[in-house]
Amino acid sequence: MPLFIVYNPVCGDKSATKFFKEHVVPLLDKADLKPESVQETQREGHAGELISTTLSTSHEEVTIVLGSGDGTLHEIVNELYGGGSRPEAKVKIVLVPCGTANALYSSLYPPSGPDAIQDVDYRLKALKSFIGGAASYVPLSFAVTTVSAAGAPNSNKPLVSSVVISTSLHAAILRDSEQLRDEHPGIERFKIAAQQNSDKWYNARAKLLPLPGGAPQIYDPKDGAFHDFKDTSGDGSAELEGPFAYFLSTVNVDRLEPAFNITPLSRQIKPPAGSCDVIIIRPLRDPSVSADSPEARQAFVPKLWAVLGGAYQEGSHVRLRYTKSGDVVTEGDGQLVVEYARCGGWRWIPDEADPGAHWLCSDGYVTGIGKGQTAESKIPPATEGNIVVCAS
Ligand SMILES: Nc1ncnc2c1ncn2[C@@H]1O[C@H](COP(=O)(O)OP(=O)(O)OP(=O)(O)O)[C@@H](O)[C@H]1O
Numbered sequence: 436m437p438l439f440i441v442y443n444p445v446c447g448d449k450s451a452t453k454f455f456k457e458h459v460v461p462l463l464d465k466a467d468l469k470p471e472s473v474q475e476t477q478r479e480g481h482a483g484e485l486i487s488t489t490l491s492t493s494h495e496e497v498t499i500v501l502g503s504g505d506g507t508l509h510e511i512v513n514e515l516y517g518g519g520s521r522p523e524a525k526v527k528i529v530l531v532p533c534g535t536a537n538a539l540y541s542s543l544y545p546p547s548g549p550d551a552i553q554d555v556d557y558r559l560k561a562l563k564s565f566i567g568g569a570a571s572y573v574p575l576s577f578a579v580t581t582v583s584a585a586g587a588p589n590s591n592k593p594l595v596s597s598v599v600i601s602t603s604l605h606a607a608i609l610r611d612s613e614q615l616r617d618e619h620p621g622i623e624r625f626k627i628a629a630q631q632n633s634d635k636w637y638n639a640r641a642k643l644l645p646l647p648g649g650a651p652q653i654y655d656p657k658d659g660a661f662h663d664f665k666d667t668s669g670d671g672s673a674e675l676e677g678p679f680a681y682f683l684s685t686v687n688v689d690r691l692e693p694a695f696n697i698t699p700l701s702r703q704i705k706p707p708a709g710s711c712d713v714i715i716i717r718p719l720r721d722p723s724v725s726a727d728s729p730e731a732r733q734a735f736v737p738k739l740w741a742v743l744g745g746a747y748q749e750g751s752h753v754r755l756r757y758t759k760s761g762d763v764v765t766e767g768d769g770q771l772v773v774e775y776a777r778c779g780g781w782r783w784i785p786d787e788a789d790p791g792a793h794w795l796c797s798d799g800y801v802t803g804i805g806k807g808q809t810a811e812s813k814i815p816p817a818t819e820g821n822i823v824v825c826a827s
Contacts, residue, residue, distance in 0.1 A: 438463075439489055440473040441482060441511075442502030442533060448620040451502045451533035458555060459500065459531055459562060466566045470500070482507045483514030486526070490515075496525040500562060504534010505598045509798035515822055516577055516595045527572060529565045529825045532558055535622055536799070538598045542688035542702075543573075543826045549694040561825040572823035576686040578711055578780070580797060580812040582804050594797040599691060600711075600812050601683035602639070602783050602804075604739075606796040607632040613801075622692050633739060634732045636678040636718060638786035643778040645671040647709040647816060651778035654700060656754045661704065661777050673776070677786070678727055680739055681716035684781065686814060689750075698775075699750025706777060709816045713781060715774040716742060722770065723761025738763050742772055780813035 440459070442451040452475065463470065472489075476482045482503070489497060501508060508528070515526060532540040532552060541552070544560050551557045564570035578596040599605070612628035619627065643651040643664070651673045652661035664673035685691075689702040698712040706712060718724050718735045725731075741763045745752025756769040763772055785792035785804055793804040804810050 436496045436498050436527070438468060438470045438498045438500065440470045440500045440502075441476065441485055441507075442474075442531070443476045443482065443504070443507045446502075446504045446507060446534040447537075451531075454531070454533060454558070455502055458559060459502065462559065462562060462566060463500075468566065476503075476507060480510060482510040486511050486514050490524045490526075495523075496527070498527040498529060498565070500529045500531060500565070502531040502533045504532070504536060504799070505538050506534065506799040508539065508597060509595075509800060512575070512577065512597050512822065513595045516579075524821065526822050527825065528822065529561050529570075531562055535620065536625070536692045538688045538691045539824070541693040542690050543824065545690075545702075546693045549692075552693055564827060565825055570825045571827050573826040575822050575824055576708070576711075576814060578684065578686050578797075578812045578814055580795070580810055582795065582802070582808050582810045584805070584808045594795075594800070594802070596797040596812075597686065598688050598798045599683060599685050599796065600798075601796045602785075602792065602794060602810070603637040603679045603682040604629065604632055604635065605681065605683045606794040606801060607635065607791065609796045609799055610794055610801040625692070629743070633736045635791055636680055636727060636732055636735075637682070637792040638789040639677045639679060639682075639792045640784045640786075641675045641677070641679070641682060641715070642668075642672040642782040642784070643675065643713065643776050644780040644782065644813065646707060646777065646779045648707060651776055654753060654775040654777070656771070659704075661700075664776075672782075673778070675715065675717065675774075677792075678718065679715065679792075680718050680735065681714060681742070682783070684711040684713040684812065686711050695746050696750035697746045697752075699746075699753060700775060700777075709779055709814050710777050711780065711812070711814050713774075713776040713778060715776065716772065717774070720757070720770050720772070720774075721761050722757055722759055738772065780811065783810045783812075785809070 444452045530540045575597045578600045580594045608628040612624040615624040650663035685698045690696045701712045742752045753775050755772040
């Protein structure tokens with residue numbers, strides 16, 4: 436099977452060129468594995484073009500050693516799945532994490548600590564499995580999201596995500612952190628952008644779509660299991676009224692950074708095919724909040740931090756509850772702070788009067804939802820596994 440090397444020289448701390456020269460290419464040389472080409476991406480969107488060109492030379496199956504973060508992979512996936520240049524081609528991806536967050540790699544190879552990503556051996560795990568010839572591969576699931584206005588023909592190209600699709604705080608963080616990239620090449624830029632947006636709420640309605648086998652489900656930490664939503668509408672979906680502080684769904688990953696386990700159950704309770712895990716925070720569930728107001732938003736900030744902090748503590752946020760007075764605790768029977776859902780996708784219907792609710796993030800790529808438009812994300816049942824990624 437032909438082998439290609441593609442890496443993004445500007446992702447993460449911009450060290451991919453050096454890393455490939457010093458570690459990746461020599462390892463392949465030593466194993467006598469000769470790539471057809473070694474290519475640096477030269478601009479945004481270039482990774483997708485490179486893959487398209489590679490496959491147009493009639494290869495039916497290729498292996499790509501990809502040095503990047505999640506955004507470059509996103510471009511490749513969109514070209515292969517969304518662009519349809521060679522939908523039947525089989526592509527094996529061997530990741531070498533060089534990006535900022537490296538969510539997919541960190542999920543496939545859970546690191547021993549937040550600094551493991553600095554470790555050369557850790558970063559070469561997938562490559563060494565590939566070279567050793569005993570690698571195993573997993574097919575990627577995709578969240579396919581369309582933005583459209585009710586009743587209008589949909590001319591927008593769908594966004595295909597293989598890691599995360601979000602609105603609310605996470606989309607705002609990714610939108611604002613991009614301007615901080617030069618000054619803060621590491622994950623600290625996400626924390627700075629989170630601080631800047633921590634008192635924002637997002638006015639919208641959301642519908643959680645049914646799972647392939649039935650109703651959308653919600654996690655109950657009491658028995659550690661997912662259960663069907665009790666109240667579903669005629670089309671089988673669960674309807675949630677905002678405002679929202681957080682609304683984020685993942686496929687293929689349980690974390691968005693090496694130590695940020697935002698959807699930990701996707702590893703602990705195997706998700707069915709055609710599903711995504713969704714994390715939702717709706718501040719009006721807090722018994723101490725009776726209405727949306729600037730004071731209520733400010734008072735909610737520490738509670739939001741408690742949740743995000745829990746994600747950094749091996750995903751303990753999924754067990755957080757409110758006391759009657761609105762304190763956030765881990766014990767008792769109070770209302771859950773986080774709603775952890777598993778569903779076949781979702782529809783996000785932003786309130787036209789709230790510009791902040793009109794942002795969408797797909798694997799780090801941020802785009803606007805136009806006035807009068809909604810976003811719908813669906814998880815199609817797995818394809819034949821045309822895009823697989825080295826997992827051990
Ligand atoms: N030569 C280039 N010059 C400028 N931008 C580029 C170039 N090559 C690729 N890009 C863009 O770099 C962006 C960032 O890449 P990527 O998302 O892989 O890294 P990251 O954002 O640092 O990591 P992560 O997504 O894991 O947080 C991509 O959106 C891609 O379009």
